Amino acid sequence: MPSFTTPPRAPASGWLFLGVAFAFLLTMLGTTLPTPLYPVYQQRFGFSQLMITVIFAAYAVGVIAALITTGRWSDQVGRRPLLLGGLLASAISDVIFLNSDGLAMLLAGRVISGVSAGIFTGTATVAVIELAPDAWKRTATFVATAANMGGLGLGPVVAGLLGEYAPWPLHLAFAVHLGLLALALVAVWLARETVERPAHPRLRLQRLTIPPEVRGAFLPAAIAGFAGFAVLGFFTATAPAFMNEVLGHDNRALVGFVAGVVFFASTLGQLMVNRFPQPWRLPIGCAVVILGVGLVGAGIGLASLGVFLGGAVIVGLGQGIGFRAGLGMVTAASPPDQRGTVTSTFFFVAYVALSIPVVGIGLTARAIGLAATGMGFAVLVGLLSALALVLLVRRQALAPSA
Incomplete structure (x- = not known):
C-alpha cells in the first residue's frame, strides 16, 4: 500500500x-x-x-x-x-x-x-x-x-x-x-x-479515450462543444479585424468590450442551466447558439454593430448553457473510474475548436474576403449546432425503447 x-x-x-x-x-x-x-x-x-x-x-x-x-x-x-x-x-x-x-x-x-x-x-x-x-x-x-x-x-x-x-x-x-x-x-x-x-509521485500523461458506452452521449456533446468554443475563438482572435475592417470601429476599448461580452454571457448561461429540465439543457443551448450565430452573421452582412453585439450576447448564452450541459451529460454517462479521462478528452475537443477554425478563417479570408468568410463561419457553426441538436433529439426519441 x-x-x-x-x-x-x-x-x-x-x-x-x-x-x-x-x-x-x-x-x-x-x-x-x-x-x-x-x-x-x-x-x-x-x-x-x-x-x-x-x-x-x-x-x-x-x-x-x-x-x-x-x-x-x-x-x-x-x-x-x-x-x-x-x-x-x-x-x-x-x-x-x-x-x-x-x-x-x-x-x-x-x-x-x-x-x-x-x-x-x-x-x-x-x-x-x-x-x-x-x-x-x-x-x-x-x-x-x-x-x-x-x-x-x-x-x-x-x-x-x-x-x-x-x-x-x-x-x-x-x-x-x-x-x-x-x-x-x-x-x-x-x-x-x-x-x-503519495510519497513517490507517478507523473503520467493524461490519456484521451472514449469508452464505448459513453460514445452516444459524447458525440452530440462534443459537436456542440466544438461549435461553442469555435465561437469563443472567433471573438478572441478575429473580432478585432471584423470590428475594424467590416463594421468600421477601431476603438480598442470598444473592440475589447465586444470580445469580452461573449465570455460574460457564457458565464450567465452556465448559471442559468439549472433552470431548464435536464434532458433539454443541451438542446436549448444548441438552439440558442444557432440564433446567436445567425445574428452575428447578419451583423457582419449588414455591417451593423448593434446586430453583431446582440448576436455575441445570445451566442455566449447558448455556449455557456451548452458547455455546462454537455460536460454534465458526458460526465454522467462515464464510468466513475474513467470520468477524468473522458472529461480531458472533452476539453481536448473544445480547445482544438479554439484553434483550427480561426486559422481556417485566416486562410479563407485571403481568398473570398473577411465579410464573406465571417458569414460563412456563422453558417458552419449553425450547421454544427443543428447537427448536435438533431442527434440529441434522435437520442431522446430512441431512449424509451432502449
Whole structure:
C-alpha cells in the first residue's frame, strides 16, 4: 500500500478561498489581454490576418500540451505546486510580451500563456471547490466557473481600455497584470494543500479515450462543444479585424468590450442551466447558439454593430448553457473510474475548436474576403449546432425503447 504525505488541515478560510479564485481569474485574464491589441501588432509588424490567427492558435497549442502533460499531476504533487507553476508561466508570458519585437516572441508568449491556462483550467477549478468554506460550498462551482470565464472576458476589456486611453498601449496591460500576479502568488502560497500526496509521485500523461458506452452521449456533446468554443475563438482572435475592417470601429476599448461580452454571457448561461429540465439543457443551448450565430452573421452582412453585439450576447448564452450541459451529460454517462479521462478528452475537443477554425478563417479570408468568410463561419457553426441538436433529439426519441 502506498504511503502518503498528509497536508496539515487548517480551517477553511473564506479569504484564502477567494484569493485562489482571484488567482484563477487573473491567470485567465492574462490569456486574452492581446485580443484588442492584435490590430496594433498587425500594423506594427506587417502581419497578415492569417498570421494573427496563427499567433492566436499558438495559445491553444499550449493549452492542449499542458492539459495532456499535467492533467493528472495535481493529484500526485498537490494543487499548490501546479498553481504556482501556472502563475509562473503567466508571468513569463507577460515578460515576453513586454519585450516582444516580432513574430517569434509573440508566438512564444502565446504558447506559454496557453500553458498557464492549461494548468489552471483543471487544477484551479478543483482547488477552488475544495477550499470553499461551508458558507460557500453551494456556490463554489459557480465561483470557479465565473473566475474562469469572467477572467477570459475581462482580459480584452482591460487591455482595450488601457490600450486606448493610457500610455504605452502595447505594454501597460501586461505590466499591470505582472504586478497583480504577485498578489495571486501570495494567495496561492498561503492556501492550504487539499490533497494527500503519495510519497513517490507517478507523473503520467493524461490519456484521451472514449469508452464505448459513453460514445452516444459524447458525440452530440462534443459537436456542440466544438461549435461553442469555435465561437469563443472567433471573438478572441478575429473580432478585432471584423470590428475594424467590416463594421468600421477601431476603438480598442470598444473592440475589447465586444470580445469580452461573449465570455460574460457564457458565464450567465452556465448559471442559468439549472433552470431548464435536464434532458433539454443541451438542446436549448444548441438552439440558442444557432440564433446567436445567425445574428452575428447578419451583423457582419449588414455591417451593423448593434446586430453583431446582440448576436455575441445570445451566442455566449447558448455556449455557456451548452458547455455546462454537455460536460454534465458526458460526465454522467462515464464510468466513475474513467470520468477524468473522458472529461480531458472533452476539453481536448473544445480547445482544438479554439484553434483550427480561426486559422481556417485566416486562410479563407485571403481568398473570398473577411465579410464573406465571417458569414460563412456563422453558417458552419449553425450547421454544427443543428447537427448536435438533431442527434440529441434522435437520442431522446430512441431512449424509451432502449
